[in-house]
Amino acid sequence: MVSFTTLYTLLLGLGVNLVSTLPAAQPAPTAPAKLKDRATTCTFTNAASAGKSKTSCSTIVLSSIAVPSGTTLDMTGLNKGTTVIFEGTTTFGYKEWSGPLISFSGTSIAIKGASGHVIDGSGAAWWDGEGSNGGKTKPKFFYAHSLKSSTISNLNVKNTPVQGFSINSATDLTLTGITIDNSDGDTDSLGHNTDAFDIGSSTGITISGANVKNQDDCLAINSGTDITFTGGTCSGGHGLSVGSVGGRSDNTVSNILIESSTVTNSQNGVRIKTVYDATGSVSNVTYKDITLSNISKYGIVIEQDYENGSPTGTPTTGVPITDLTLSSVKGSVSSSATDIYILCGEDSCSDWSWSSVSVTGGKTSSACENVPSGVSC
Numbered sequence: 001m002v003s004f005t006t007l008y009t010l011l012l013g014l015g016v017n018l019v020s021t022l023p024a025a026q027p028a029p030t031a032p033a034k035l036k037d038r039a040t041t042c043t044f045t046n047a048a049s050a051g052k053s054k055t056s057c058s059t060i061v062l063s064s065i066a067v068p069s070g071t072t073l074d075m076t077g078l079n080k081g082t083t084v085i086f087e088g089t090t091t092f093g094y095k096e097w098s099g100p101l102i103s104f105s106g107t108s109i110a111i112k113g114a115s116g117h118v119i120d121g122s123g124a125a126w127w128d129g130e131g132s133n134g135g136k137t138k139p140k141f142f143y144a145h146s147l148k149s150s151t152i153s154n155l156n157v158k159n160t161p162v163q164g165f166s167i168n169s170a171t172d173l174t175l176t177g178i179t180i181d182n183s184d185g186d187t188d189s190l191g192h193n194t195d196a197f198d199i200g201s202s203t204g205i206t207i208s209g210a211n212v213k214n215q216d217d218c219l220a221i222n223s224g225t226d227i228t229f230t231g232g233t234c235s236g237g238h239g240l241s242v243g244s245v246g247g248r249s250d251n252t253v254s255n256i257l258i259e260s261s262t263v264t265n266s267q268n269g270v271r272i273k274t275v276y277d278a279t280g281s282v283s284n285v286t287y288k289d290i291t292l293s294n295i296s297k298y299g300i301v302i303e304q305d306y307e308n309g310s311p312t313g314t315p316t317t318g319v320p321i322t323d324l325t326l327s328s329v330k331g332s333v334s335s336s337a338t339d340i341y342i343l344c345g346e347d348s349c350s351d352w353s354w355s356s357v358s359v360t361g362g363k364t365s366s367a368c369e370n371v372p373s374g375v376s377c
């Protein structure tokens, strides 16, 4: 057996930093000082050094970093148990590219915001009213991809160029107290497709206490299971959405709870969209204690006819919506809006349970189809 000292000398000879290469689980009885080094707080003021040294620190403070244009603040592949703290104002240089501006992956990662911090996506430089449909190529904001058993808390985000948090292939991830304020993008309708939280292929996601002002979905679940959105406030956007579901590699949505939230000044309140001629399933979805006000298109909209981002008017049955519970979904829409619109294929919406659903102020739809029993449209 090679002694620890010999191994250490050998590694040093190879130019390898023992502190960052020693697996966490390996006992190292003769090197207490080195073990202590592993509990190091590193403060970085530039993105490149943070990216380079990220696996040598147990706590990483990202202090007032100006991320250079066309580069990602790369916090992927962090050591298990790393804490990352955003401090001061984080900004991003301008370039037409698809991003992301920030990316995280790892297990048991805690991402936090220090008091008074702002992550300023600097979106106005890209905003042209076209979002991801054209015009300037805009960077995605934050990839929370392959984060396991992790938390993101108290981040204060402003002005994302286009979509905000992309949660994909994540398991057991909790996002608490996230503020996203893209309301500057309301000016001349320049901000567009600024979804707050997009979720795909993820399990065990909880978003609580989000405060969102944006111009697209407050929440969009494209696929995933065991997802909770609670205590959220959504304003200016397109509402609390499931979908569109279908046409991707993962087209299953199940065990979703969206509760105790308000949607104001938005196009829609509650929305479920599935894709025309696609396959998949939406099951066991609950919207509970949702309050709507000043909704401009639909208070509640559920439709199985989407194609290329637009409704076709013709529903198909390949993505059934089953076990849909609405409990205490209440509020008002503007007079030009429609209270409730349901467009289902034949027998592709079933086992719905609605109670205390009351949407008022707008028009009654005359175009609803195949509405399940016990539900009125």
Ligand SMILES: *[C@@H]1O[C@H](CO)[C@@H](O)[C@H](O)[C@H]1NC(C)=O
Pocket: 226, 254, 255, 256, 257, 284, 286
């Ligand atoms: C339905 O989803 C909820 C989460 O919203 C979960 O607690 C419950 O167990 C699910 N029910 C079934 C039958 O899977």
Ligand SMILES: *[C@@H]1O[C@H](CO)[C@@H](O)[C@H](O)[C@H]1NC(C)=O
Pocket: 236, 264, 265, 266, 267, 294, 296
């Ligand atoms: C209603 O919401 C729209 C955005 O959909 C907004 O422009 C308008 O100012 C809001 N009205 C009130 C009274 O807040």
